[in-house]
Amino acid sequence: MSDHIPTTARSLVDLAASTPQQDLFARVLDQRSRPNPYPLYAALRRQPVSRQADGTWVVSGYDEIAALLHDPRISSDMRNAGQESAPGAEKSFILRDPPSHDRLRGAVMARFTPAVVESLRADVRRITGELLDAAGSQGRIDLVDEVAYPLPVSVICKLLGIPPEDEARFHVWADTLARSLDRDPDMTQEEADQIQHAADALADYLTQFTAERAKNPGEDLISGLLTGGAHTEPLRGDELVVTTRLLLIAGHETTVNLITNGMLTLLRHPDILTRFRREPALVVPMVEELVRYEPSVQFRYRATLDDIDVGGTTIPGGSAVVLLLAAGSRDPHHFDQPEQFIPDRTPNEHFGFGGGIHYCVGAPLARLEAHVVLPELVRRLENPRLAEDPPPYRPTAALRGPRHLWLNVDRVRP
Amino acid sequence: MEVGVEHRLSPTSTAAGLPDDGHVVIVGASLAGLHGAEALREQGFAGQITLVGEEPHPPYDRPPLSKRVLAGRMSADDTGLPQREDFEAQWRLGTAAVSLDRAAKTVTLADGDVLGFDKLLIATGARARPWPKVHEAALGGVFSIRTRDDARALQARLATRPRRVLVIGAGFVGSEAASVCRELGLDVTVVERSPAPLVGALGGPAGSAAGRLQRRHGVDLRTNTSVRSLEGDGVGRLRRAALSDGDILDVDVAIVALGAVRNVEWLAGSALSVDGRGVRCDAYCRAVDSAGQPDDDVLVAGDIARWPHPLFDGELLAVEHWDNAVRQARVAAVTMLHGPVLQHTALPAFWSNQFGVNIKSVGVPARADQFAVVQGSVENSAFVAAYGQQGRVIGALAVNMPRALDAYATMITNRASFPPVARIPDAPDPIRVLDTALPPLGQAAPDAGRPQPDEQRAGARPSL
Amino acid sequence: MRVVVDLARCQSYGQCVFAAPEVFELTGPEVLEYDSAPSDHLREQAERARAACPVQAITIGPAAGPTRDATAAPPRSAAIDTVGGQR
Numbered sequence: 018m019s020d021h022i023p024t025t026a027r028s029l030v031d032l033a034a035s036t037p038q039q040d041l042f043a044r045v046l047d048q049r050s051r052p053n054p055y056p057l058y059a060a061l062r063r064q065p066v067s068r069q070a071d072g073t074w075v076v077s078g079y080d081e082i083a084a085l086l087h088d089p090r091i092s093s094d095m096r097n098a099g100q101e102s103a104p105g106a107e108k109s110f111i112l113r114d115p116p117s118h119d120r121l122r123g124a125v126m127a128r129f130t131p132a133v134v135e136s137l138r139a140d141v142r143r144i145t146g147e148l149l150d151a152a153g154s155q156g157r158i159d160l161v162d163e164v165a166y167p168l169p170v171s172v173i174c175k176l177l178g179i180p181p182e183d184e185a186r187f188h189v190w191a192d193t194l195a196r197s198l199d200r201d202p203d204m205t206q207e208e209a210d211q212i213q214h215a216a217d218a219l220a221d222y223l224t225q226f227t228a229e230r231a232k233n234p235g236e237d238l239i240s241g242l243l244t245g246g247a248h249t250e251p252l253r254g255d256e257l258v259v260t261t262r263l264l265l266i267a268g269h270e271t272t273v274n275l276i277t278n279g280m281l282t283l284l285r286h287p288d289i290l291t292r293f294r295r296e297p298a299l300v301v302p303m304v305e306e307l308v309r310y311e312p313s314v315q316f317r318y319r320a321t322l323d324d325i326d327v328g329g330t331t332i333p334g335g336s337a338v339v340l341l342l343a344a345g346s347r348d349p350h351h352f353d354q355p356e357q358f359i360p361d362r363t364p365n366e367h368f369g370f371g372g373g374i375h376y377c378v379g380a381p382l383a384r385l386e387a388h389v390v391l392p393e394l395v396r397r398l399e400n401p402r403l404a405e406d407p408p409p410y411r412p413t414a415a416l417r418g419p420r421h422l423w424l425n426v427d428r429v430r431p
Numbered sequence: 432m433e434v435g436v437e438h439r440l441s442p443t444s445t446a447a448g449l450p451d452d453g454h455v456v457i458v459g460a461s462l463a464g465l466h467g468a469e470a471l472r473e474q475g476f477a478g479q480i481t482l483v484g485e486e487p488h489p490p491y492d493r494p495p496l497s498k499r500v501l502a503g504r505m506s507a508d509d510t511g512l513p514q515r516e517d518f519e520a521q522w523r524l525g526t527a528a529v530s531l532d533r534a535a536k537t538v539t540l541a542d543g544d545v546l547g548f549d550k551l552l553i554a555t556g557a558r559a560r561p562w563p564k565v566h567e568a569a570l571g572g573v574f575s576i577r578t579r580d581d582a583r584a585l586q587a588r589l590a591t592r593p594r595r596v597l598v599i600g601a602g603f604v605g606s607e608a609a610s611v612c613r614e615l616g617l618d619v620t621v622v623e624r625s626p627a628p629l630v631g632a633l634g635g636p637a638g639s640a641a642g643r644l645q646r647r648h649g650v651d652l653r654t655n656t657s658v659r660s661l662e663g664d665g666v667g668r669l670r671r672a673a674l675s676d677g678d679i680l681d682v683d684v685a686i687v688a689l690g691a692v693r694n695v696e697w698l699a700g701s702a703l704s705v706d707g708r709g710v711r712c713d714a715y716c717r718a719v720d721s722a723g724q725p726d727d728d729v730l731v732a733g734d735i736a737r738w739p740h741p742l743f744d745g746e747l748l749a750v751e752h753w754d755n756a757v758r759q760a761r762v763a764a765v766t767m768l769h770g771p772v773l774q775h776t777a778l779p780a781f782w783s784n785q786f787g788v789n790i791k792s793v794g795v796p797a798r799a800d801q802f803a804v805v806q807g808s809v810e811n812s813a814f815v816a817a818y819g820q821q822g823r824v825i826g827a828l829a830v831n832m833p834r835a836l837d838a839y840a841t842m843i844t845n846r847a848s849f850p851p852v853a854r855i856p857d858a859p860d861p862i863r864v865l866d867t868a869l870p871p872l873g874q875a876a877p878d879a880g881r882p883q884p885d886e887q888r889a890g891a892r893p894s895l
Numbered sequence: 896m897r898v899v900v901d902l903a904r905c906q907s908y909g910q911c912v913f914a915a916p917e918v919f920e921l922t923g924p925e926v927l928e929y930d931s932a933p934s935d936h937l938r939e940q941a942e943r944a945r946a947a948c949p950v951q952a953i954t955i956g957p958a959a960g961p962t963r964d965a966t967a968a969p970p971r972s973a974a975i976d977t978v979g980g981q982r
Contacts, residue, residue, distance in 0.1 A: 087837035089806055089815075089855040115806075115857035131916040248924070298939070302946045322854040326845065334854070364951035372949060374834050381913030384947060465959050489960020492899055492931060499928055509932035513897035513956030522961035754903035780903040789907060789925035813924075831925045833906040 029053055033060035039070045042339060046414050052407035054315065054417070055356070058344035066330040074321075074332050077341040079348035079368075081328040085340060086373035090323045093118070093375060098320035098337040107255040109263035111375060118374065121260055124249040125378055128241035134381045137172055141389045144171050149397050153429040157404065160422040161277055164394070166192075169272035172386065173265055178230070178237025183222070190219045191269040194262065216262070223258045238264075268379045272386055274313035274418030279304070279391050281422060282311055282358055284403050289360050290395065297392040303360035304387045308346075308369025310358050315343040315417045317371065342368035343417075399427040447727060447770035449550050453478040455767065456538055456546050458528045459554030459694075460484025462492070463733030463756040465512055467552045470764035472518040480520040481546060483538070485555075485694075487525035488579055494753060496582035497607040498784060502614055503590055507583035528555070531701040533720075533729060549728065550767045553698070553710055553718065554760065556734040557691035557751060562599070567661040572669035573685045576604055585686065589615060593683035596620070597672050599658050601628035603783050605688030606641065610785035613648045620651040620680055622658050622672075633792070634867030636802045637816060637828055640809050648786045653678075661685055691751060693735050703729070709737040709749050715771040716763035727770070730763040732756065741776055742844065743795055743825065752781045778840055788812055791833050794826030794843040796867075803850045803864045806857050807832055815839065818867065819849025897958045898931050898941055904952035914947045915940035932958075 033056040036044055041061050045054050058077060061067060065078025076082050085091050092098075092114050110121035145168060152163040170191050174184050193215035227239060234240035239261060245251035252260060283290045293299050316339050323334040332338060346367045347355040370377035377383070394401075404423035411420045449455070455471060457464045460482040468480050484490075491510040499505040527541045531551070538546045559575035562568035572593075574585040589596070589612065596612045598605045601623035612619040625631065627638030628645060645652045653676060662671040672680045693709045703726070704711035704719045710731045712718050716738070717725035731738075733756040737747040755777065762775040783790045799818030807814035807830075815835045818826035824847045827839030842851060850864050898918065900911075907927055911919040918941050919929045933941055938955075945953040 084838070084841050087834065088841075089835065089838055089857070090853045092856065119857075131913045134913055135916070298942075301943050305946050322856070365946070366949070366951045370949065373837075376834075376908055376949060380910060380947075384914070384943075388943075489958065494902065495931065504928070505931065509930075511897050511932070511958040511960065512899055513954050514959035515954060515956050517957065520961075524961065752903065754901060757901070782902045782905070784923070784926045784928075787923040787926060789923065789927075791903070831923075833925055834908070836906075 026053065026056070029056040030059075033057045036060065038064055038067050041067075042069045042073065042075045043071070045341075048410075048412055051410035051412075051414065051417060054343070054414070055347060058341060058347060061341065062344055062348060066328045066332065073337045073339055075339045075341055076327070077344035077348075078328055079345040079351035082340050082342060082345035082368060083372065084327050085319065085325070085338065086368075086371065086375075088325060088327075089115075090321060090325055090334075091338070092320045092322050093317075095318060095320050095337065097322055098335055100320075100337065107259045109259045111263060111267065115374065120250070121252070121256060122374075122378065124242055124245070124252050125238075125260060125264070127246040127249045128238050129378065129382075131381070133176070133238070134385060137175060137382065138385055138389065140175050141168070141172055141386050142393075144168055145390050145393050149393070149429055153431075156427070157423060157425050158398075158429070160280055160394075160424055161273065161419060162421065164390070165273045165276040165280075165422075168276070168390065169269045169386065170265075172272075172382070173268050176238050176382075177261060177264065178235050178239055179226070186218075186222070187265065190215045191265055194219065194266045219262055219265070220258050223261050227257050227261075264379070267377075268382065270413075270416045270418070271313035271377075271379070272383050274416065275304075275307065275383055275387050276390050276394075277419050277422050278311035278313065279307050279387060280394055280401075280424075281403070281406075281408065281419065282307060283391075283395070284401060284424075285406070286358055289358065293360070293392075294395055297395075299360055300388050300391050302362065302365065304384055304391070305365045305367060305369065306358060306360050306362050307387070309352075309362070309365060309367035310346070312343050312346060312367075312369045313416060313418060314369075314371065314377075316341045316415050317375075342371065397430045398424065399430055401426045447550075447767060449476070449478070449767050451477055453549035454547065455480045455550045455552065456483065456548035457481065457552040457554060458483045458538060458697075459552075459556055459733065459735075460486070460522065460524060461490050461554065461556055461733070461756075462512065462753060463554035463556070463760040464552065465490040465514065465760075466757045467554060467730075467732060467760035467764050468520055469515055469518060470761040471767065473515070474764060474768055476764075476768060478549075480518075481523060481548075482520055483523045483526060483528050483540065483546070485525070485527035485541075486578060486580075489522070489524065491579050493577070496579065497576045497604050498611060500582045501576070501586050501589065501608060501611040503586055507579045507586065510579055528697050531698055531703075531729075533701055533703070533726060536728065551729045552760070552763055552767075553729065553731045553735060554733045554756075555694040555697070556756075557693045559687065560689040560692045562661070562685075562687045562689075564660070567663075568687070569667070570661060570663040570669040570685075571667055572683050573661060573687060575687050576608060577691070585684075588684055589617065593617065595680065595682045595684075597622065597658070597680060597682040597685040598688060599685060600688035600690070601625070601641075601645075601652070601654075602631060602688060602690060603629065603781075603785075605686065606645065607783060607785045608686045608688060609645060609650050610648070613650060613786070618651070620653060620682070621645065622653045622656050622674060624655070624657050626654050628652065628654075632797050633828060634796060634799060634802050634818070635869040636865045636867065637796075640830075644786050644788065644812065658685075691734065695735065708747075709735045711747060712736050712738045713771075714738055714741065714774040714776065715766045716759060716775055717766060717771065725771075730766060732759040732763045738775060741774070742778070742846070743798065746798075748779065748795070750779045752779055754780045778843060780840075789829075789831050789833055791829045791836050792826065793836055793840045794818065794824075796826035796828055799826050799867050801849060801864050802867045803862050804859055805851060805862060806835055806855055808859065817842070817849060817851055819864075822849055823847070824849045824851060896933060896935055896938055896941065897956060898929060898933060899954050900927065900929060901952040901954070902927065904950045905948075906950055908949045910947040910949060911944035911953060914943035919944055 045057050061077040065081045110118045148164045152158045170188050230240050242252045319338045321332050321334050321336045325332045349355050370380040402425045408419040408422050490512045500507050528538050529541050530539045559577035575581050595618040598609045598621045601621050606628050609619050609621045628641040630638035657675045659673040664670045672682050695705050698705045702721050712731040713725050716730045718729040718731050734751040737749040740748045758777045759775050765773045780793045796818040799820045801819035804814050805817045813831040816828045824842045829836040907925040918933045922928050
């Protein structure tokens with residue numbers, strides 16, 4: 018997998034076509050595929066359920082993914098595919114199965130109410146405004162570092178009740194820990210150590226913080242999780258720490274990518290950008306199309322608990338399975354013109370937030386943030402142009418998004 | 432979505448003899464009729480569409496009638512269905528069709544008008560089965576819940592806080608009505624001939640769980656029991672009900688929830704294959720005549736249709752579900768425009784909300800002879816049950832686990848073996864297979880006089 | 896404006912409740928209820944819900960029928976006597 022990976026769309030298609038089916042997913046994981054993995058996905062879909070050289074099964078067809086997302090014989094605990102987890106690590110609910118998944122997720126859902134999410138709208142507006150004000154003096158801005166990255170961490174800190182003075186540390190931890198969601202075989206020991214270090218530091222912080230909140234509960238989510246609810250038990254100790262950590266990581270990186278991929282996609286479609294300026298309400302269907310077309314979460318790993326027949330293939334029990342959500346969301350058997358970005362696509366039954374019992378808990382917050390931020394970016398950034406295309410990408414293939422998105426702008430409007 | 436399927440139809444499909452300026456008559460202006468008309472327009476039909484409805488109201492949504500409307504949280508007038516876009520159609524509301532002449536290709540209306548058609552969609556649905564004793568049914572305080580007007584009248588009566596409500600029949604509509612009564616704090620007695628509620632649609636073990644749920648919510652549930660008579664006072668108002676268990680109940684309100692009767696009478700002279708169970712059609716929704724031949728110009732959809740589903744061979748399927756009305760009408764529209772190219776193969780799917788619980792089902796649980804809880808627990812009111820027949824999964828039920836059901840729909844389509852043997856983290860251990868015919872609460876009483884038991888066995892859930 | 900949810904498709908993901916809390920509500924852990932005739936100022940919310948529905952089960956549109964005013968039809972009272980169907 019060390020040969021050159023070209024970057025033009027045409028040659029990517031040729032490359033994907035000439036890659037043996039069983040090696041395609043290794044190419045997806047290759048950092049050099051990050052700017053445009055979609056030709057590889059199209060090649061994978063020729064065989065919607067395919068076994069890769071390393072024994073992993075990749076599921077790339079819409080119907081097959083939909084079936085497995087809802088299949089009770091699919092586990093989110095990769096130990097069921099013989100994969101070790103970090104010793105002693107408590108698992109968050111996205112890596113668990115019922116019934117413990119349901120209990121922990123239910124505890125969060127009970128506190129993550131429509132009213133709570135709506136109460137963050139004003140904060141999202143204010144923070145976005147402040148970040149753009151701060152970016153205002155320059156003709157060139159990095160949308161990632163200056164807006165998309167700081168915003169979700171600040172919002173989650175607000176949700177969790179983290180004091181503003183501690184936010185900076187959360188930004189660092191969130192950045193490092195995002196990599197732990199990706200099973201990147203190329204990860205170095207040094208990177209693994211950094212992740213562990215950040216996890217430990219966050220755990221220490223949260224242990225202290227929750228102990229303090231237990232004594233002086235507030236209106237925040239952590240206090241709510243500590244108290245429990247009418248139908249949910251209080252969370253304690255490690256469970257509370259890993260749940261909070263999950264909200265931080267999963268809620269952060271994905272939102273960064275949603276905002277950044279959103280602006281990138283708009284700048285690649287000037288006609289749609291023009292229409293969006295005239296028609297800001299377009300953001301509502303457009304965000305759904307964004308998470309179909311350039312989803313923050315490209316794929317998730319699962320394990321089979323039993324032999325499963327899907328798409329005419331039997332995946333043996335105990336296998337590691339990749340649900341290639343981003344490939345399913347571009348399956349021509351389910352979507353007309355799947356490779357086109359159609360901002361008001363209807364219906365749009367995408368996998369942008371997953372599906373089944375693990376459907377993204379934070380989806381309402383992600384939508385709210387995108388609904389606020391994207392129109393604001395378009396309104397305030399005058400004549401934005403991509404400084405480089407494709408932009409540099411983060412290493413992770415599963416949580417795919419630009420590391421930087423440099424924009425040249427005439428000015429940032431007040 | 433089925434719309435996508437339709438769009439992918441090959442443009443080389445043979446035209447089905449419907450001219451661009453032709454006339455489609457849709458008899459029945461409810462859910463199926465509306466969706467048939469919408470689908471025709473969505474697929475580019477530019478000719479004339481006439482919708483004929485016996486009720487004066489434009490198409491409205493029935494499921495809320497026995498729930499939100501009855502509870503007074505929604506006005507019966509607010510049940511009107513949306514249409515996707517403006518589409519041109521002639522509406523003949525408040526006028527029933529009285530006869531069909533297939534040779535002349537005309538429909539005659541109650542007001543004497545005669546409508547000629549190129550294609551006809553029969554979507555006259557069903558009506559509430561009335562209380563069989565006419566003079567008792569006429570008593571003030573005796574209600575059905577099928578139409579918007581029924582629901583409005585019953586809601587107004589419940590709002591006056593009657594002392595006790597009698598619900599006759601513990602199918603879905605009766606059970607939902609009982610749920611609303613309890614929610615309103617009204618005393619309610621439910622009388623059901625079967626050994627449990629919902630037993631016709633869901634079998635004994637699930638019915639037994641439904642019965643426990645009702646009793647936990649304070650319903651006076653009388654199973655294996657029937658109503659002998661309804662008695663009025665001097666001015667024709669309901670006062671008492673005599674039950675087969677010997678009890679005489681003082682009741683002000685009786686809700687007759689004995690299922691539905693198909694509106695087939697107007698087709699008597701049509702030489703179609705019609706009986707009390709509905710109008711026979713093929714999988715393309717073409718009505719089948721009395722000689723067994725499909726009529727390309729007469730289509731059937733919704734509650735009134737009976738058709739052969741490729742997955743459930745043998746008996747014809749008749750499905751009184753919301754979802755079926757929509758999908759079948761859309762298939763009928765495709766057949767009108769393109770001929771027999773798309774089969775109606777959607778799995779029956781229904782839902783109900785009662786006593787704070789979400790119930791969903793897929794497939795044909797009513798035809799199953801075996802039942803097994805495969806996820807969750809009945810005690811916690813959150814479980815999935817699979818239904819088996821001859822070693823195959825043919826249906827599934829999800830109670831408060833709506834996101835779990837799709838996997839079982841796939842199993843039904845794949846003719847997976849029953850019981851599904853799998854390692855599932857939240858499965859009971861061991862999985863126990865029960866007989867759906869098990870009388871769950873002691874011995875079933877003799878069933879004489881039970882209205883149309885075949886219909887209950889067919890699992891036809893009233894589409895309320 | 897009229898709203899209808901295909902509750903056979905609905906899997907109670909609850910996204911509509913977040914998007915349009917004045918139109919949709921969960922009255923039990925998995926029980927969805929909604930206002931089928933919300934007033935026009937809730938249109939934006941309702942559209943957000945329609946777009947967000949993971950199974951695309953929500954339809955919004957003008958009231959079906961010959962006029963846009965669904966209440967124009969003359970009301971009929973009485974219960975049992977309106978049961979009669981096609982004759």
